[in-house]
Amino acid sequence: MRVLVVHNRYSSAQPSGENNVVEQEVALLRSAGHRVEVFERRSDDIADRSLLAKAAIPLLVPWNPSVRAELAGRLRTQRPDVVHLHNVFPLLSPSVLAACADARVPAVATLHNYTQVCPPGTLQRDGRPCTECVGTAPLPAVRHGCYRGSRLATVPLAVSLSVNRRRWWSGVARFLCISAAQRDILVRAGMPAERLAVKHNFVPEPGIRRVGDGGQLLYLGRLAEAKGVRLLMAAWDEIARDGGAGMPLVIAGAGPLEREIAAWAAGRDDVRYVGLYNPAQCRQAIARSAAVVAPSTWLEAFGLVVVEAMAAGVPAVAAGHGAFVELIEDGVTGLLHRPGEPASLASCLRHITADAMRNRDMGQAARRRYEQSFSPVVGLERLVDEYRTAIAGRSTPKGGKE
Structure with a gap:
């Protein structure tokens, strides 16, 4: 199977489970003989940009036309069977969906958080659960400055969620929720239940296990x-x-x-x-x-x-x-x-x-x-099964797939 993985890597200055998941899935697929390429941007690279280029980034969060063109070119050249989307903020944008549509390549998206229904993706405000933006326009997020405590910084995320909501829901063949709890919230928010599957993250064998009772x-x-x-x-x-x-x-x-x-x-x-x-x-x-x-x-x-x-x-x-x-x-x-x-x-x-x-x-x-439930063997089986479902245009029953 030919797979193109699309991911905006988070800053290396802070731990990122999402970066780890992407790296581990790529390695797992390759070890099983699949041909995997990666189309990525790195948030670390923002620091090296000019002041003008940095100032333009918020404008490109909802839509980055140069990324659409570049990805479309990759898809025409490499002709993958499926595109696997992860994080697209802030340098990729949902324009990657248009590139997939242009090339008629099915897209699978892993939902690592709640950005489909909440601008910062946390469903939290001031240390407490918050669902004010779920199922409605994300104006409360802007009013409260939910992303980094800043109204200005929240605006691009809120705009992207508003203008691209339907594009996500219609442009992705399979959404992979990483827990049933996440899936339940997204279904209640109105996302298409028939395309929301549960695929837990896997964890590689650590190569070391606890001996004794542990001392910390x-x-x-x-x-x-x-x-x-x-x-x-x-x-x-x-x-x-x-x-x-x-x-x-x-x-x-x-x-x-x-x-x-x-x-x-x-x-x-x-x-x-x-x-x-x-x-x-x-x-x-x-x-x-x-x-x-x-x-x-x-x-x-x-x-x-x-x-x-x-x-x-x-x-x-x-x-x-x-x-x-x-x-x-x-x-x-x-x-x-x-x-x-x-x-x-x-x-x-x-x-x-x-x-x-x-x-x-x-x-x-x-x-x-x-x-x-979480070993590499289980993870590979479920991931490839979802790719095949997306490629074939099938859908699982309404209850989702564990």
Whole structure:
């Protein structure tokens, strides 16, 4: 099968699960003998542009005609069987859909977040769930400055969502939702249910698994409000006041709250802030952990770090909403805390570290869950099946496909 993957890579200065997913899927397809090419832009390259070129970027977010022309040329030359779209913001734009239509090549799109119904893609505002723009014009997002706290920065995203909504819905043969929870939200928002399939992200074999009980709790990810980092800080302070958890909390990542986290951790024996890990360091850190913590306050569409922990035989403590409720079987493969409640998170962290035998059983169950649902073998089968469905012009039943 000939596949062209289209992706705007996120900045390398911050961890990006989406970049990882794209790289891993490309490698998986190639290892199975498929011919995969990549058409991409890199947000890192924005810094090298002239001031005039930087100023023009917001104007190209809704539609980039030069990208349409360039991609159309690639499609005519390479004639792929299918185009797989990922992120198109900010340098690609939905003009890639027109290029696919021009070349009559079916498009499959993985929905890594909620940008089809929410300009910033988070379904969150001021640290709380928000659905004001779902199913309607995204004026509330502009009014509240939902993208980076700026009305001006939100305008291009809101305009793109408004003018390209129908183009997305009619121009994509198969939308791949990364969780059933995400699919349910998008169906309620009016997206075409018959073309929304559930295809969980897969995780490669880590090559290292936990041995023993683990000697730390690990937060691994972007240091941002939506990821529940401040919630974790509050819960950990509560645990510390009660005598501690018997092991340190390790925080690895980068993001807007980096300075705040570093200051909070400074001088403490029970917290270590280690900055941004590379992939090998991430795998090693997970394998050293009693549990991975994922306390997101927004409705995660998937939760890659939870599945990475499963692959290493490590349970997770995560917020009991969004995709986490289908990834984690509460009390079996990990623990779910009440979203947004520090006391509930603190209680789960105490429980996950209090009983080594129970923790070990959870880790083994988590590994079995990974093998059944999130391994490369499963991921490849489902991905290729969706490509074939798009190429053949078929559709799955209304309930979607797990």
